[in-house]
Amino acid sequence: MDDTEFGTHNKRGDYTPNEPARHAPLFAFPPRPLALLKWLPGYFLPWNVLWLATAAAWWAWIVPEKAAMTTLAWGWVLWLFAVNAIAVFLFYGALELHLYMRRAQGTRFKYNAKWPADHKSQAFLFQSQTLDGMIRAFGTGVPIWTAWEVLVLWAWANDVGPWVSLADNPWYLAAVWLVLPVIHEFHFFCIHRLIHTPFLYKWVHSVHHNSVNPSPWSSLSMHPVEHLLYFATAAYHFVIPSHPLLAIYQLHYAGFGAVVGHIGFDKVELSEDRAMESHAFIHYLHHKYFEVNYGDGLIPLDRWFGTFHDGSKDGEARMNERYRRRKAKANARAST
Ligand SMILES: [Zn+2]
Numbered sequence: 001m002d003d004t005e006f007g008t009h010n011k012r013g014d015y016t017p018n019e020p021a022r023h024a025p026l027f028a029f030p031p032r033p034l035a036l037l038k039w040l041p042g043y044f045l046p047w048n049v050l051w052l053a054t055a056a057a058w059w060a061w062i063v064p065e066k067a068a069m070t071t072l073a074w075g076w077v078l079w080l081f082a083v084n085a086i087a088v089f090l091f092y093g094a095l096e097l098h099l100y101m102r103r104a105q106g107t108r109f110k111y112n113a114k115w116p117a118d119h120k121s122q123a124f125l126f127q128s129q130t131l132d133g134m135i136r137a138f139g140t141g142v143p144i145w146t147a148w149e150v151l152v153l154w155a156w157a158n159d160v161g162p163w164v165s166l167a168d169n170p171w172y173l174a175a176v177w178l179v180l181p182v183i184h185e186f187h188f189f190c191i192h193r194l195i196h197t198p199f200l201y202k203w204v205h206s207v208h209h210n211s212v213n214p215s216p217w218s219s220l221s222m223h224p225v226e227h228l229l230y231f232a233t234a235a236y237h238f239v240i241p242s243h244p245l246l247a248i249y250q251l252h253y254a255g256f257g258a259v260v261g262h263i264g265f266d267k268v269e270l271s272e273d274r275a276m277e278s279h280a281f282i283h284y285l286h287h288k289y290f291e292v293n294y295g296d297g298l299i300p301l302d303r304w305f306g307t308f309h310d311g312s313k314d315g316e317a318r319m320n321e322r323y324r325r326r327k328a329k330a331n332a333r334a335s336t
């Protein structure tokens, strides 16, 4: 596919889409019903529907009988861990294999023309972004994700929490499902701002930012404290009347959905003339510039707080102006 129809490569080969990044029109004021209608299909397809399908599959085939989960026992806990680990390996691995090992679409639509595997860095375990990401994903990421899942299921099995049944409340639970990505976005923005404070950045979040040029395994390349906070979206289901299937969806949205922001390509080619939007641009800019785009664009929090970068030249100028003003303020404070 000819990616220059949709964007440009600079002299280093890095790709920038022509269309600046935008927030979803969900919170636009005044409301923009037409824009909302245009945006809605991309909200559901493919990812949100896929995570609902995987959560339903987990609920139907993976989650043990309720009676077995009333007590914590290694058998069912390790079973859930094994399934989650295999699923991560297959899903992340398939994207890594297709886009980064086989390099099936070359650098077409690739934000950064360099390949992480070609550049060893001391910042990573074994100097490899991929190995570092895999070790952290399986070492602490999937275990902490599974721990949240176990907590939710154990609580449900013991009637701890405001659980409601699927059969009696299908429409209510469908409405909750619609709101869960917004909750994820709100939660992610809050914890992300928190771990960008100097102390937590140095000891926790800098691990994730070693991937300046993210690839699929960068997704869960995090410090365990960040894993703990990141997957804490499961805890909202102890507050909102919900169902464990939706709590599993929430965890899949975080765990599998993390890849969506770290894929490194603006579009993934499906055939000679068809490609799928990745929605990775906003978070790619966060990895590139560090102090912009703390959220993923569903709620315009970055616009409200003045930290939005849309990837355009104007966006860059606004970011530089913000950094300049902050520096001037710090200098003024230092000299008084
Ligand atoms: Zn990231």
Ligand SMILES: [Zn+2]
Binding pocket: 192, 196, 205, 209, 286, 290
């Ligand atoms: Zn960050």
